[in-house]
Amino acid sequence: MTVSVFDLFSIGIGPSSSHTVGPMRAAKRFATALAESGRLTEVTRVRAELFGSLGATGHGHGSYNAVLLGLEGEDPESVDTTAGPRRAAEAMAEGKLLLAGQHRIPFDRDADLILHRRRSLPFHPNGMTFTAWTGDTELTSRTYYSIGGGFVLDDDGSGAPSIVSDPTPVPYPFRTGVELLDRCTETGLPIAGVMLANEVARRPEAEVRAGLLRIWSVMAECVRNGCATTGVLPGGLKVRRRAAELHQKLLIESAPPAADSTPLPLDPLAAMDWITLWALAVNEENASGGRVVTAPTNGAAGIIPAVLHYAVRFVPGTNDDSIIDFLLVAAALGSIYQQTASISGAEVGCQGEVGTACSMAAGALAELLGGTPEQVENAAEIGMEHHLGLTCDPVGGLVQIPCIERNAVASVKAITAARLALRGDGQHTVSLDKVIKTMMQTGADMKIKYKETARGGLAVNIVEC
Structure with missing residues (x-):
């Protein structure tokens, strides 16, 4: 496998690729999966939990806004850097978010966006878990890891998820x-x-x-x-x-x-x-x-x-x-x-x-x-x-x-x-x-x-x- 130049250099927003870009991508990935499952309208609540370094410094790295905007379907490459923060503030003030840009649900920042300052997940310090409910019943839960540079890995249950290789064969592969x-x-x-x-x-x-x-x-x-x-x-x-x-x-x-x-x-x-x-x-x-x-x-x-x-x-x-x-x-x-x-x-x-x-x-x-x-x-x-x-x-x-x-x-x-x-x-x-x-x-x-x-x-x- 050889990582693409467009993986190393991606257009996004500040202040952190691990704490802002990664969580926004993970949140959008979770919301998109809900929409594609056909169960989006059943969702009555979503909770995001950030662990390790994300939990310790997420407050200073824009992680709150990143998660909320990602759940609403925004991505770092195209989100409006001026309007985005205003929209996040409005959603938190209203106590509602538009999940995947389609389905409005209640959202309480204190209860539904939790930064665990002293707890870490085993694979990587930048771990996060998203959970969706319908009433008191859990619909689905997914864990992601923001491993640096905006790269996000899905927890595949193996205990050591890795970047999925681009299947396109390249003429001169190298790792070292x-x-x-x-x-x-x-x-x-x-x-x-x-x-x-x-x-x-490619x-x-x-x-x-x-x-x-x-x-x-x-x-x-x-x-x-x-x-x-x-x-x-x-x-x-x-x-x-x-x-x-x-x-x-x-x-x-x-x-x-x-x-x-x-x-x-x-x-x-x-x-x-x-x-x-x-x-x-x-x-x-x-x-x-x-x-x-x-x-x-x-x-x-x-x-x-x-x-x-x-x-x-x-x-x-x-x-x-x-x-x-x-x-x-x-x-x-x-x-x-x-x-x-x-x-x-x-x-x-x-x-x-x-x-x-x-x-x-x-x-x-x-x-x-x-x-x-x-x-x-x-x-x-x-x-x-x-x-x-x-x-x-x-x-x-x-x-x-x-x-x-x-x-x-x-x-x-x-x-x-x-x-x-x-x-x-x-x-x-x-x-x-x-x-x-x-x-x-x-x-x-x-x-x-x-x-x-x-x-x-x-x-x-x-x-x-």
Whole structure:
């Protein structure tokens, strides 16, 4: 199995792929199943229970609204980011929801949407159960797991559900870094070429390219929105949005060059300020519940757009084909993490989110800059190696502190990793597969309070205002 680029990069809403996007998809899946069973009109009550990390920090990650909107048939890709929250507030105030968009039933947030802050389901920290009744009789109950990046698994009763493989055969399947390098050696293709060939097995090439440019356009729009919006982020921490002010200062100090120009601003470090800006802009939009691209999670959504903006603005010759190749390489690397490890902060800490995104961006930039597959693999390894042990400790359970700045720092680190790898020949001691295995082992050893529960680290050492 090879995960598709359109699985790794999906258009959705903030603030969390695990806690917002995943629960919305699961809730919609449950409501749709009720409708397809022909028993929707029999339902008189639905209860949603969120466990583990979902229960611990769902209040700060938009999980309430996500579940309610999903039960009403909304999905993260198309839900109106402005009207959606208003609709959720109205439904909670009225005490009624329109199940699957068709059948109106009573809904009490306190009784029907329960966040279990100290209870977890056995398979994964991000578990949730939906139950439907007719009167006092239970009609059906289903359990789902939000495993990171918006991926949702149905509990199939096996105790270890897994992602259902796409049955479409691909010419160059790979699960590990070694296998990916082997496919490149066998074919003479760069990593982008291997990934593109696999994608074309699923859909026409023109559709693949158009889809990737659509993803880039949403990333770019997210940056523009973040650079234009001032104020304070929601949630109670009173975090001031900084991207708009920084953008205005940078425009005055040194405008970035056009994509086809070569001179850099006089300040040799000005590029770093722009990279920081682009990451801040995306993650401030994410924190406010705006439209973002999950890349590969929402908590790490600013890194790949920031590094890709760097390439477009500061690397001469970067064009649409370069952008497409960049996203293909990033997705190829991300698919290795998805298949052999985890991208869930609730499972392995922030090393699995920000670390993975940094690794993906570093490898993608290395290929865009002319790197060999071996140098790309080295860049990806460096990107993760220096995030090992990174905890997920959101203050107040919000995707704000330290998440927003963490994306900015990781974006610069991704560029450093790519450039460092390009100075070598691709030979290195620690392979990508070894560092991914180490990340997973580190996550297993990490105390649960450091894994998106807001019960450790900065989350307990910062006084909330």
